[in-house]
Amino acid sequence: MISHRENNTQRIAGLDARAEALRLKPGMGIAEARAMHPDIDVVEADPEADRRLLEGLADWCDRYTPLVAIDGENGLFLDISGCAHLFGGEKALLADLMARFFHQGFDVRAGLASTPGAAWATARFATGQILAPGNERKFLARLPLSALRIDARTKASLESVGLRSVGAIMDGPRAPLVRRFGAELIERLDQALGRLEEAISPRLPVAPLSVERHLADPLSLIDDIERLIGLLAATLKVDLERREEGARALELLLFRVDGMVSRITVGASRPIREPVLVRRLFHERLAALGETIDAGYGFDLVRLSALSTARFDARQADLAGEVVEDGGEELAIFADRISARLGEAAVLEAIPVESHLPERAASARPYAQEEARKDGAERPARAAQQATRRLRLPDRPIRLFRQPEPIDVPATEIPDGPPLNFRWRRALHRVARAEGPERIAPEWWRQAADAPTRDYYRIEDAEGRRYWLYRQGLYNAQAVPRWFLHGVFA
Amino acid sequence: MATSAVARDVVFALRQKIAKIEGTLAERLVSPADGQPVAGLLVRRNGQASARDFFLPTGVERLDEVLGGGLPKAALTEIHGSETRNAGAAAGLALSLVSGMLKQRSRSSDLVLWVGTTEMFREAGLPYAPGLASFFGIPAESLLLAEAPKAADVLWIAEEAARIEEIAAVVVELRGNPRIVDLTATRRLHRRAQDSGRPVLLLRQSAEPEPTAAPVRLVVSPAPATLRQTLLGPLAGSIAAPAFAVEIGKSRTALPGSFILEWNLDARTLAERSPENRIAVVSPSRGRTHPPAQAGAVLAFKPAAVEAAGDQPPREQHPAHRRPRRTG
Numbered sequence: 001m002i003s004h005r006e007n008n009t010q011r012i013a014g015l016d017a018r019a020e021a022l023r024l025k026p027g028m029g030i031a032e033a034r035a036m037h038p039d040i041d042v043v044e045a046d047p048e049a050d051r052r053l054l055e056g057l058a059d060w061c062d063r064y065t066p067l068v069a070i071d072g073e074n075g076l077f078l079d080i081s082g083c084a085h086l087f088g089g090e091k092a093l094l095a096d097l098m099a100r101f102f103h104q105g106f107d108v109r110a111g112l113a114s115t116p117g118a119a120w121a122t123a124r125f126a127t128g129q130i131l132a133p134g135n136e137r138k139f140l141a142r143l144p145l146s147a148l149r150i151d152a153r154t155k156a157s158l159e160s161v162g163l164r165s166v167g168a169i170m171d172g173p174r175a176p177l178v179r180r181f182g183a184e185l186i187e188r189l190d191q192a193l194g195r196l197e198e199a200i201s202p203r204l205p206v207a208p209l210s211v212e213r214h215l216a217d218p219l220s221l222i223d224d225i226e227r228l229i230g231l232l233a234a235t236l237k238v239d240l241e242r243r244e245e246g247a248r249a250l251e252l253l254l255f256r257v258d259g260m261v262s263r264i265t266v267g268a269s270r271p272i273r274e275p276v277l278v279r280r281l282f283h284e285r286l287a288a289l290g291e292t293i294d295a296g297y298g299f300d301l302v303r304l305s306a307l308s309t310a311r312f313d314a315r316q317a318d319l320a321g322e323v324v325e326d327g328g329e330e331l332a333i334f335a336d337r338i339s340a341r342l343g344e345a346a347v348l349e350a351i352p353v354e355s356h357l358p359e360r361a362a363s364a365r366p367y368a369q370e371e372a373r374k375d376g377a378e379r380p381a382r383a384a385q386q387a388t389r390r391l392r393l394p395d396r397p398i399r400l401f402r403q404p405e406p407i408d409v410p411a412t413e414i415p416d417g418p419p420l421n422f423r424w425r426r427a428l429h430r431v432a433r434a435e436g437p438e439r440i441a442p443e444w445w446r447q448a449a450d451a452p453t454r455d456y457y458r459i460e461d462a463e464g465r466r467y468w469l470y471r472q473g474l475y476n477a478q479a480v481p482r483w484f485l486h487g488v489f490a
Numbered sequence: 491m492a493t494s495a496v497a498r499d500v501v502f503a504l505r506q507k508i509a510k511i512e513g514t515l516a517e518r519l520v521s522p523a524d525g526q527p528v529a530g531l532l533v534r535r536n537g538q539a540s541a542r543d544f545f546l547p548t549g550v551e552r553l554d555e556v557l558g559g560g561l562p563k564a565a566l567t568e569i570h571g572s573e574t575r576n577a578g579a580a581a582g583l584a585l586s587l588v589s590g591m592l593k594q595r596s597r598s599s600d601l602v603l604w605v606g607t608t609e610m611f612r613e614a615g616l617p618y619a620p621g622l623a624s625f626f627g628i629p630a631e632s633l634l635l636a637e638a639p640k641a642a643d644v645l646w647i648a649e650e651a652a653r654i655e656e657i658a659a660v661v662v663e664l665r666g667n668p669r670i671v672d673l674t675a676t677r678r679l680h681r682r683a684q685d686s687g688r689p690v691l692l693l694r695q696s697a698e699p700e701p702t703a704a705p706v707r708l709v710v711s712p713a714p715a716t717l718r719q720t721l722l723g724p725l726a727g728s729i730a731a732p733a734f735a736v737e738i739g740k741s742r743t744a745l746p747g748s749f750i751l752e753w754n755l756d757a758r759t760l761a762e763r764s765p766e767n768r769i770a771v772v773s774p775s776r777g778r779t780h781p782p783a784q785a786g787a788v789l790a791f792k793p794a795a796v797e798a799a800g801d802q803p804p805r806e807q808h809p810a811h812r813r814p815r816r817t818g
Contacts, residue, residue: 331656338647348635350619362619393624398581399615433727460729464712488615490582490625490732
């Protein structure tokens, strides 16, 4: 029995068949139930865990169709249009789904109909049935109002005027019903009958391409999975070639026999389609995941999908059959392998940004080879950069801290001058020489207008180490400005 | 004596042959004929290579000479900094070597991969592209950064990167003495560098020297910079080009030595600090005449100990074992 807290009392939220046999009902107080049957087991409800379980099940249902939507707290919608024949027809699919859920220990109600509303009603009032198209009207007419997915208040007010079945409102005049009970009622009815199109919103975007393999004998060894990835990638390559595309992101779905689904994603810095490369990327990813993938009793379905694709430029092979490398290929694979193993941000490239704030002047972004890099579009910009490079650049440190580190400055010779000594990381550094200040104002178009300015000093301490310090703000009557160490010079 | 001279010749020839087979400069080969180091003796596994390919030019004549030609290019080179706060100096020396090498290579697409542990970058700061451009002329687009939480992953990235054609140099930065950085790991890096012919620089901050496979280890500490030169003479209190105090910590071929190297911002070369721009320990008096130089100062130390590090004559001129023993 599951309890939940409602209005400061513990009430029954759900119960199993044996508790139902004891004439307990949902909504009854726990104290009352305990008084009737002192030996009942009560478990506190955990909506988040329920949600996670439902999401896990939705993941698992991916094996039937990529269009899976979560419905409320306890339902799933599967859009199987175009998928049923893969499982031997609608009937076989429904039977297979219910059998698999049963073996996983779930008590499911499932129905199949041509509209989401009718399927919802079928699952709840005639589980295991398949409603043929066109029969919705006949089927729904016999059902109570709760088959319509309307809220409890509307239902109660409909019942209070004697409308107790769907059939009763189906035949009634529409305008007075809308006026009295709101547009939702008629909308739900129309949706169930198929007069109004209703789309389910899938949880995950549908991959443009995917290949999968059902396995009679579940796989559990990582090596076998890698081999299978190679085979699946070879199939995927044919599809990609037909579309003249390569994959930028690939996802591997491993369906475990007992319903667990693992999703493994890798990215590529340039479009790829070669099975060998795909396999190598997944090899790194699987090596990084290592123990976290629990094969359990094995995986019985493996799917490889290309999440995003991009145009792939085929290159001419020479007479010896060797494809002429355009350079950068090796580097792209290297970067991909490292980011597959160590995460997206493992390989970064520095991008100069037009900003005078030191921390914004260079931004790091994950390495990716753009198409623009190869054609000459970037050339003029680069030439301009070369021109500015000949000018004397301002002295900037060779290492910059992610966050400027606060330092303790006991005294400065003159209020706006460099410090005489400072304490950084608990060690005292005596300033031998100082250059500056270089005042760097905040960017008024991004920050508040009264943000403090920074006065940067190049400092050399008595041992010859060179630092880049700054004072934030100016000395005034109200506050003593704080000092920070921002970088280190060579 | 004649027989021993012949024997020495034979030994020398044999050593040369062994060094060729092993593919390394086994030790400093001194020609028995004139007692001078053999110039241009370059050994590589796949035959003889030219000096240009074999050595990483430091640009410092005396350092190159002491190292027996220069830093080996196709090798792992260790650069040690004794403390984390000296990370700037160690990184500066590595960058000056890389900068010199990039200048030599004409390809514009060459990249430098800087890989380090997350801890290292947090403690000592991330390499900052505008700074590398302004001091060492390494443009931002040729810098690749890689970061991994564990030293094992850093070594893996470095190994993988060492064989990529586009990556001209790999700088591996580690802090302390992780157990994983042992002889085996460094030997793997060294082999990769040898195979690819491109250098791998192992920057180790606040680490104790320990046995590694790197043929050369340089110990770097910061050195005070010189004053900026203006038309009116040196500008008091200014900080000019970066300077490093470099000591050869380990080398099978080199003679021991320590140097104060200075990075020339305009020529982008390293040079040994010449005596004329050595900074004055005591600031010169202003507005008054200089105090007369004290000739023949009376000091209570033995002459050998007086010589400061920078004043020493080149070691070759007075090798320790050939110095006439003082009797008396």
